[in-house]
Amino acid sequence: xxxxxxxxxxxxxxxxxxxxxxxxxxxxxxxxxxxxxxxxxxxxxxxxxxxxxxxxxxxxxxxxxxxxxxxxxxxxxxxxxxxxxxxxxxxxxxxxxxxxxxxxxxxxxxxxxx
Amino acid sequence: xxxxxxxxxxxxxxxxxxxxxxxxxxxxxxxxxxxxxxxxxxxxxxxxxxxxxxxxxxxxxxxxxxxxxxxxxxxxxxxxxxxxxxxxxxxxxxxxxxxxxxxxxxxxxxxx
Numbered sequence: 001x002x003x004x005x006x007x008x009x010x011x012x013x014x015x016x017x018x019x020x021x022x023x024x025x026x027x028x029x030x031x032x033x034x035x036x037x038x039x040x041x042x043x044x045x046x047x048x049x050x051x052x053x054x055x056x057x058x059x060x061x062x063x064x065x066x067x068x069x070x071x072x073x074x075x076x077x078x079x080x081x082x083x084x085x086x087x088x089x090x091x092x093x094x095x096x097x098x099x100x101x102x103x104x105x106x107x108x109x110x111x112x113x114x
Numbered sequence: 115x116x117x118x119x120x121x122x123x124x125x126x127x128x129x130x131x132x133x134x135x136x137x138x139x140x141x142x143x144x145x146x147x148x149x150x151x152x153x154x155x156x157x158x159x160x161x162x163x164x165x166x167x168x169x170x171x172x173x174x175x176x177x178x179x180x181x182x183x184x185x186x187x188x189x190x191x192x193x194x195x196x197x198x199x200x201x202x203x204x205x206x207x208x209x210x211x212x213x214x215x216x217x218x219x220x221x222x223x224x225x226x
Contacts, residue, residue: 043204090158096211100163103212107156108156
């Protein structure tokens with residue numbers, strides 16, 4: 001099976017702009033989660049989608065939003081970009097079997113805000 | 115609240131020697147614990163997980179982890195380190211299903 005794919009891999013934006021990142025989960029996986037990784041804050045959970053519904057949300061401002069499509073692909077959007085939004089954005093997909101649910105991560109999108 | 119801690123920012127070990135990357139946890143109920151590895155400019159790769167059962171969990175690339183309930187630890191180990199094992203290692207616990215809380219990460223450097 002192909003792994004989780006994320007596009008684009010690298011992105012440079014300026015303050016005030018908005019950006020959309022895309023994630024395609026592993027085939028058959030219906031849950032997609034997004035994380036932000038920065039040197040200062042480490043790995044932080046953004047939100048999680050299942051069957052086109054947001055089920056959990058981390059402690060991030062409303063400028064961060066997402067959605068999931070019927071084919072389980074997901075996008076996240078950041079509006080009014082700030083310098084502090086520069087980070088590696090990771091997407092993970094998972095599939096529940098019994099009590100087990102392991103998240104598999106994509107390669108990430110590295111966003112630089114100038 | 116579910117949390118994990120990685121007490122060492124950096125671990126150096128000589129190639130061929132055993133390696134240990136430490137993780138302690140604080141969870142309510144039965145813990146589900148994970149280890150992930152991140153190579154430069156890459157995403158996280160799943161190594162292994164503890165759900166229940168045997169305290170010694172075997173994972174990918176020859177790694178294993180020892181679950182110790184009395185010490186609330188879940189240390190990652192490998193009997194013989196390779197230079198290619200040099201990477202950033204994270205332990206993690208689910209705060210909720212599909213919402214992982216990660217440790218701060220440990221940079222492992224294997225010296226040739």
